[in-house]
Every structure is written in C-alpha cells, then in structure tokens.
Amino acid sequence: MAQSPLTVIPPDIVCAADYERYAQRYIEASAWAYLQGGAADEMTLATNCDAWASLKLWPRMLADVAHGHTRCNLFGDELAHPIILAPVATQRLFHPEGELASVLAAGVMGGAAVVSTQASVTLEEVTKQAHGPLWFQLYWQGGRDATLALVKRAEAAGYRALVLTVDAPVSGVRNREQRAGFSVPSSAAQVNVKMLTLPVLQQGMSTVFDGLMPLAPQWHDVEWLAKQTHLPIILKGVLHPKDARLAIEAGAAGIVVSNHGGRVLDSALPTLDALAGVVLAVDGAIPVLVDGGIRRGTDIVKAIALGASAVMIGRPYVHALATAGALGVAHLIRLLREELEVAMALTGCKTLECISSEYLHTAANFNGA
Template sequence: MALLAPAEFESAARARLPADVWDFIAGGSGAESTLAANLAQFGDYALRPRVLVDVAGCDPSLTLLGSELRAPIGVAPMAYHRLVDPEGEVATARATGRTGTLLIAGIFASRTLEEISAAAEGPLWLQLYWLRRRDVLAGLVERAEAAGYRALVLTVDAPRIGRRLRDLRNGFAVPADVRAVNLDPELMRASHHGDAGASGIETHAREQFDPSLTWADLAWLRERSRLPLVLKGILTAEDARLAVEHGADAVVVSNHGGRQLDGALPSLAALPEVVDAVPPEFPVLFDGGVRSGADVAVALALGARAVLVGRPVLWGLAVGGEDGAAQVLDQLSSELTHTMALLGRPRLRGLDRGALSERAGRYR
C-alpha cells in the first residue's frame, strides 16, 4: 500500500526500528509537553482562502543565502542517520538533491562531510555545537568550506542536553557500528556507553559541549570562516535582535523539536515575535512540528523564509532509504503547492499573515 502522508511513514518506521532507537528519535525532554505543543500549535490557525485568482502556475521556489531551492523546505540537522538506514546521510543528501530542498548535515553525522557533499546535488549546510575543543571546531569549519558547504548553522539552545526520559529509561547509547565519523573517536567514547538511568548521549554532551558560550564568542567563529552564520534555537525577540547585532546572517526559530527545555514556547508561537524583531530582509527559518504542506504554508505566512523538517525525513529514510526520504520531501512540497493554489496565493510573497485567521490559543 502506498504511503501518502508523513503519519503513515511514522507508523511504518516505528514497526521497523528497535524500540530504543525509536524512542531516541521520537522522544522529547521532560514530560514532553513542548513536543506535543509544537504539533498542537498549528491548530490555532485557520487558512483564509481567496478565490478567482489565477493559480495555473504556483511557484514555491526561492533563493536562500545565495542558494536556489525548488521549495522553501529543508532537512533539519539530526545526528546519526545510519541509525535508520545503512547509507545514512548520503541517502538523505541524494533525496534532497532529487527534490530541490536543503540539507543541513549534523556535526554528529554518521557519514563523512566529504561523502555527504559528494552525494549532494543541492545546497548543503553544516550544523555545529560549540565544543570545548575549539581546535576541533575550527577543523570542522575548514573541512566544510573545502567540501563546498554553503553555510554554518550553530545550535545555541544546548549548553547542556535536555533530560530525555525515554533515553534515560532505555540507557540509550549509540550502537558500536554507528559513529560520528567526523570527530575523533575518543571525543565520542561516552556516547557509546549507556546504562539504565543514564544516557550515553547526555554523558557525552556534558563532557564535550562548552556551557560557557556567550554572544561575544561568535566573533571567534566569524573570524575563521567566510560562510554565512545561522543561529539555530532562537525563541525570543531579544535574542533575535542580538543575533543581528552580532553578525548572524539568519536565525532558525526552534525549540530543538521539544528535546531541550520542556515547557518552552512552541516554535510556531515564537515565530511572529522573532520575525517582527529583525529587519525585513533578514532570513528567519523555522522548525518544530511540521507534518504537512499546510503546516509549511502556515509557518511561511507567519514570516518564515523557509521551513526545516526533522523526524518525518528519518521516518521516510527508515522505511525506504533514499526513495522514502525523497517521497516525504516531495509530499511536503506538493502539498505546499496544492495549499497555495487553494489559498489563491500562487507566489510565496503572497503568503503573509492575511492568509491566516487566528483562533483563541493557549500561548498568547
């Protein structure tokens, strides 16, 4: 039977994956209230369609930080794609190339930066955490530039890893045959050892992430790369303004998929204030809870320049490898174009707040 929606890929992926791997992918932090709120927040908006508009040729393409995309959709940075498919990030890179979407490779990718770049036919960015070892960070940046990556995405909402109860209960550790191959194995040793009540991922982050990072440190990174710098994990107008002041080229409104501070704002609730706080030309990206092309349209109407998708891509990868991931991305793109047509807004510039009606919501 054909899988026609991300929710169908979700069910199929869950049936295929080991329980602890599924929990690592699906879970959030704490009581998972923010994880649930990310999904629920889309229900606070209804679409306002216009009629008798020429929608014979809807165009969702755009240029983002100098890269051309066929749709305003990208794959959010996620670790260890080989947990769900033997080809890992190489398969994901081929899928984004086929669909004209963006791939943000994670610092904990399970294929080398060079292998991912060789497989990618479309734009490719690299996500970083701020490590205690700045020499390692600098080396990754140098490799990314040499391999043709077009931007750096610094995750700024993880001075420590959120308390993810599913991983703690499972004593989750990365399997021995799956490694963060772009980092020295000694740096990653803790991630491969977990016990009941202790997550290898959490132990590794505590050892390797630098919790003393401040806005002033961004200058060090800017000095070492000519690539655009994107800050991921912005949820407030205050931090959005500081990002602009400190030379960021874009931000991602994100609560880490509900995996960091439980009880934090749903990303969609934070999006309007961030958009309103930055100059009109400054790109604001979005992630958190996107499960359909209509969800993409809502985020774009609230001011996002592009939308990143996480878990659904891993579901597609788990079910069908490259083809499955490409099918999920194609579904989201085609659903977005379908939504634009029925909304009477055939161009992305027409997707503004006038396309939405706000319902009474919990987070206002």
C-alpha cells in the same frame, strides 16, 4: 526485531503521518525511543505539533494562481521549494546508508539539507553524494581552536552555510530513551568529532555550571566565528526577539526559530508562538527559518504567512528514511511539496512571496476583516 527497509513505496503512504506509522517496523525499539523522545515530560514535544494544527487558514477565492511555483532563494542558492532537511544525528541508526541517502534525496528533489556535526558518515563523504546545496550544522567544540578546525573542514568540503546550534549546551533529560536503555552502536558512531573532555570537578561543584557551561559558546564567540569564515552563519535555536537582535549584531546571516524538537528545555514555548516575534525583531534584515512540528504542506503555508522564509523538517524525513531509504525521503519531500502547492492554490497564493498573515484566521484578522 526491525524489518528490512522497503524498496517500493506502499500506496497507502500519502502523508507524513503514514511514514511515522510505518517507520516503527524498521527501527529498533531503543532507537525508536531516541528518535521520538523529548525532554523530561515531553510537553514541548507535544505542543510543537499542536500549535500548527490549531492555527487555521483563511482562504481567498477565485484568485489567479495559474503558473505559480514554490521556488525560493536562500543564501545565494535557488531551491525548488522551501523544505529543508534539518540536522539529525547518527542516521545510520535508522537506515544503513544514513546521511548519504538523506542528502541524495534532498538534492534530487531540488532542496537543501543540513548535515549534523554528529553524523554517522564523515562530512567529506556526505558531500560526494550531494546533488544540491548542503549546510553544515555546527556544535561548538568546547573552544575556538577545535571549532575552527571543524569549520575549515566544512569549508574545504564545499558546504554552503554553517548552522550553529545555540540551544543545546546542556541536553534535557530524555526519559523515554533512558527507559529503553539506548546507546549509539558502533555502526552508527559519530565519526566527525571526538567526545568533549569535561573539566575535573571538585566536591560540591555543579556538573552543569562548572562542568558543561564553561565549554559552551557565548555571543562574543559567535561574533568571532563570523569573522573566521566566508560561509554564512545561521543560528539555530533562537526563540526570543532580543536574541534575534543580538544575532544580527553578532554577524549572523540567518536564524532558525527552534526549540530542538522539544528535546532540550521542556516547557519552552512552541516554535509557532515564537516565530512572529522573531520575524518582527529581525525586520527583514536576515532570513528567518522555523522547525518543530512541521508535518503538512498547510503547516508550511502557516509558517511563511508568519514571516518564515523556509521550514526545516526532522523526524518526518527520518521516518521516511527508515521506511524506504533515499526513495522514502524523496517521496516524503514530494508529498509535502504537493500539499504546499495545493494549499497555496486553495488559499489564492501564486508564489511564496504572496503568502501573508492575511491568510491566517486570527483574532486580529477577524476583527479587522
């Protein structure tokens, strides 16, 4: 049985990995399987983290970094740091205050948070707890009318951007949570939307191609959506450079390079491997963010060196939420920001704008040193 969350941060929690180690004590076994699991054999889940760890920094010495900072500007808001809380569904599974605690921590620490369509708190109630900018993560609701109704709710509630998730029209098989017999309890129910009604299938028809995919968005739907709202639309789930260019053509204001934390398509490439190609395709036209396996301040430096404007974290802040609520999430953000500051100072980077691929030890850099 899960223990009650902490009210004081233990002194031996000094990094994101420590929160993961603690969190299992405070999360029910089936919910833990849901949180930690990935699609099929969980290959992409593993390679996301491994890829960041394998890329090495190449520091420069004796640089003037006094009075440096980690500030960045995204979609009109100045943030104290480039660490965004990614959308995670049904957070009351992990702490009684759920999304309310997460967005409180994000705002207090000078950052932004993305609230999931599948939140366990209404999107309007979440904004009352916010102390910083909130973005609303949007799942296509099977058609334009239902999707637009949700968008208008987000606009009216004061959200600053829409994060349209485009990589999960069909969810991957999550073996770990299936074995654990997971189902969302009523206390953490998804309160913003109703379950989609799938078409009635005739014998021989495919659940995927005839049931789910007719309800999924396409590029012309993104173009339509961009014309219906004043909010910037950020497409989350882009891995291919050609899709990055199509996103710009469709009116996207930003991109998140993401493979859904390894939860959808197993064997998809890790986000680090996709990032540089997407950045090159975008060519500065819109901001590019990245998630998937970000666990350290050094990972953030690597992401920005590859061209990202900011990063998103998912599982790490849920581990902190489960351990100690808003206090835990705020503490985790502080730890990551401090790690980022130290990594910047030790590589010779005064601001985020100073970070470039020069600080990565790659074959191309080594050969041209």
